[in-house]
Amino acid sequence: MMKAVVALMKKDLKLLFKDKMAVFFTFIFPLLFAFFFGSIFSSSGGSQGLKIAVSDRDQTEKSQAFIGQLKEASEFRVTETDEANAKKLVRTGKQVAFIILPEGFGENYGGIFSGQPPEILVGIDPARKAEAGYLEGSLMKLGIKRFELAFSDANEMIKQLDFSIEDIQQSDDMPAEWKSLLGDYLPKFKELTELEIAKQPEGSDSSGLSFGSDGDNPMMPLKITKEEITVQKTGPRNSFSITIPQGVIWAIMGCVIGFAISLVREKTLGTLDRLAIAPISRTQILAGKALGCFAAQAMVVTLLFTIAYFMLGVRFDLIKLVLAVLAAGICFVGFMMFFASITKTEQSVAGMTNAFLIIMGMIGGAMIPLFAMPGWMQSISHISPVKWAILAFEGAIWRDFTYIEMMTPLTILTAIGVVTFFIGTRMLKLKQS
Amino acid sequence: MIEVRGISKRYGNLQAVDNLSITIEKGHIFGLLGPNGAGKSTTISMMCGLINPDQGQVLLNGNAPGIKETKHKIGLIPQSIALYEELTALDNLSFFADLYNLPASQKAERMEWSLAFVGLQDRAKDAVQDFSGGMKRRLNLAASLLHDPEFIFMDEPTAGVDPQSRNKLFESVFELKALGKTIIYTTHYMEEAEKLCDRVGVVDKGQLLALGTVDELIEQYGGESRVHIKSEQGEESFMTANPVNDLMTRLKGLTTVENLSLQRPNLETVFLNLTGKQLRD
Structure with missing residues (x-):
């Protein structure tokens, strides 16, 4: 037999x-x-910074210093240019955003206790919400540095206090209570700062003023103590851990289409009659087809994972991977049988199988990785056997699924395979008889 | 011996075969003659167990054709070229031999015999797709003989075949008969039926219209012969049931005969007389 x-x-x-x-x-x-x-995903893995064009209307020492900070920040790739060109670069898509430092930026950048916050003008396409949020956050981070600078350097602090005392005295719109409070407080604070400077040894740096404590600056917004901890990385080892399961799905789909066509071809050629006339049962004929399809899938999956392991650095749990291959094999052999049973010609089976599997592949993560899909699409993907196959492979590669967690995709795949295989073989037998 | 007892098959509104009964003796070549769509292929499919009749019964040596023991005795040459064209002739034969579970020694021997039988031993290692139509037909036959079947069903085996391959195929049919095989041969070519078959069943619209040897059918359903004479007295044509006697009588009064022809009835006229239409309509 x-x-x-x-x-x-x-x-x-x-x-x-x-x-x-x-x-x-x-x-x-x-x-x-x-x-x-x-390769594409791995080469684009590291952030290369947001491309921004910067124009300095203010042309002061502070504004230039701020542009210097922008250039040094890893979050940005800065092109300094005039205002018109900066806007043009964004309009034409060559830069993500433009930043303009208006007149008065430097003056306000220095004012801590008085005046206005330094204003910057940002231009970005409203459709680029993610980049806009990233840009705003990164700019705020740099903005905080002006406080850090002011409070960590005593001489800078004295300058700030002199500037603020004068500004408050000349201010007409500041409420009287505030004017009185700050007019009383800031001169005393200046005295205290000068006293601390005097305590410093001759020739020492005025930065990091201790204000009587044991080395910590109480005016700093936060004291951060850093401790290096190596975090155990969860998630894919590399981008190939994501693309190899996708490639495997394409290979399996290729097998399914090929064998579904070959089964229909047996009917159209008449070789199925030769098989039916031979002393073997129809079940054996269909089992032979199923075994061929399964063997082809197993061969291609073995080849892909061998290459992935030795050449692309993909690591996996072998037993879980074998289980995933078996379940996916059963599922897609079932589909092969089903499609071959409901079509009459090679053209129709090729068309139908292609259309179905490509749609299932699209919504199931064979093109866009499942984790990168929007939430609504991830919900839709539940109907695709491709999703469960990819999940099973990923469970064996990088999702670190337990055997219990593996059960869900494995059971779904096997169940789909058994049902479609049963329907397909029944229909083929009925048609033949 | 093959016994076909009142088999019928219907596909939707089409009565493909209607209460057909035949008995075929061992070692005979039996022809099923009829136009396309007459029900010949459906009949042969039921006879070899490919499809089940709605009514009636087929027995091959007293057994149903679908059982395993009987399947070993059946060889089918389908109407289409039922081969894998991408594979070589040897690969095709090896695969079909494996389906019959032939032991390795017997398998090699039978493959060699089959190829030699159809004259393709020199092309054994060539892909079938490189064969001519006639060669494919011959290999189609070889693939059905690997397991040395007793009953050989040939469904229009000469469709699309060149005259040379057709003659080779005819020789093969006679050789198989000489080996004691029982052959069931469907065709819509009356010349093939006349040349090859011991007995012929004429079918149309699923019904068996007549059954017998070629001579019996002609005698029974062929009608009169047509005689045409051209002499010094002019041209004359007439129909007669006894052409020799009538011709002798007519020729007695003539001194010069320029042209004389005698057209005897054949299976074409048998079919025409039975159905009122040409065999190839």
């Missing part, structure tokens, strides 16, 4: 390897897919 089934499997694999296009789409294309997108 097994001899006939194995003969059928061997014949189908021979036919598969004789078809250069089928070999390309089953073995080569998935590898190229995984390698190509894996």
